[in-house]
Amino acid sequence: MKDLMKSLELSLAQVPVSVQIQLPDGRRLGASDADVRLGCKDRLSMVALAMGEIGNVGAAIVEGRVAIEGNMRQLMTAASALLKLDPTSGSGNHWWQRVIQRTRSMAAHTVAHNTRNIQFHYDLSDEFYALWLDPRRVYSCAYYRTPELTLAKAQEAKLDHICRKLDLRAGERFLDIGAGWGGLLLWAAENYGVDATGITLSKNQYAHVQRLIEERGLGARVRMKLADYRELKADQPFDKIASVGMFEHVGREQMVGYFRTVHDLLRPGGLLMNHGITAGGVDNAQLGAGMGDFIERYIFPGGELLHVSTVQQDMALGGLEMVDTENLRPHYAKTLWAWSDALEAQLDKAAAILNAQYGEEKGGKALRAYRLYLAGCALGFERGWTALHQMLAVRPDGNLQSGTMAGAQSVYPFTRDYIYAPRAGANERAKADAASHSSPVHS
Secondary structure (H helix, E strand, C coil), rough: CCCHHHHHHHHHCCCCCEEEEECCCCCECCCCCCEEEEEEHHHHHHHHCCCHHHHHHHHHHHHEEEEECCCCCHHHHHHHHCCCCCCCCCCCCHHHHHHHHHHHHHCCHHHHHHHHHHEEEEEEECHHHHHHHHCCCCCCCCCCCCCCCCHHHHHHHHHHHHHHCCCCCCCCCEEEECCCHHHHHHHHHHHCCCEEEEEEEHHHHHHHHHHHHHCCCCCCEEEEEECCCHHCCCCCCCEEEEEECCCCCCCHHHHHHHHHHHHHHHEEEEEEEEEEEEEECCHHHHHHHCCCHHHHHHHCCCCCCCCCCHHHHHHHHCCCEEEEEEEEEHHHHHHHHHHHHHHHHHHHHHHHHHHHHCCCHHHHHHHHHHHHHHHHHHHHHHHHHEEEEEEEEEEECCCCCCCCCCCCCCCCCCCCHHCCCCCCCCHHHHHHHHHHHCCCCCC
């Protein structure tokens, strides 16, 4: 134990912010006027701190065994400095460990398991999420087209970036897999004139979007369904499909099947935008230092991340051709810090909401978990432990003469100009498309 304490004192001396740690016996290590203060109430949390097991320290904070003082940005700076190993380093690569991982992945991602996992996270409290998300409640990486954008404007820029990449046209059948609180679904319908279908497993999100559809008079061409992607039945294929912040819940062993399902839902020649979190390391099954276990336990049960190279391989095995990939990793760090700062500015309101719904003990744990989750994920995206990729793919139609050039076999033009070229406002474009489009809007 003495060696551990000495190691901890040496580590504290290397941290770029001042930290003080109170040990279970009342002794204090570090600066007396520290920016960050940690109070360890038991030896296990103290050992986890000394060993650099940051995720286990986070669990101790959630459970009330470690008290914290200081702002979350400084706390995360201290946490990263206390790490002993790269959290993206490969682990669990023996054959028997891979077999266990595959077995667990298969078992954890049945329709019933996915439903429970999604509702565990997304049905926590709409009021709570509304405190720190933008007004549209877009719960995914924003797109800071220019650095000074507000979170709300950056989220609108992200929604439009996706619509532009998909080259949405009025009257097209558009599917949003994992539609959340309806941000993209409604943006695409209102600004691009598509016939839009969204699916979710969250009862709260389903009810929220249904209200918005009714309030905005969009019932003739927008619908929301409470369904797993494997349960969706379509009378005809979709022209364009988006999956935003959803495929992280699919599971490693279900990924090829997921892309095959998307392939079958997409018309030949159509476009898919798959936007989601990817692993920073090539081989790691989850983040090390206990961080992956923390997220599994408190935030996203059943969540699994894959390196972008693995995702692209699974996409190809599912019959889809990747035509464009963009890494928005620092955009997600900025998004998460915006969420974290918004939550930190309203902790009393957040506590009141969660305590009223779950009681003080469970509500307090949820709030502590989310404070650590948002700031910790921001840190992870900054450091490259995780990434965010938008992958645009096509379902080739097999016709070598279709498209803008021989061999395109899809509506993708194989240039990026159409994404960034100046164009009429989205509403004006939707009206123009509606006037010239030969296909009627499907009801």
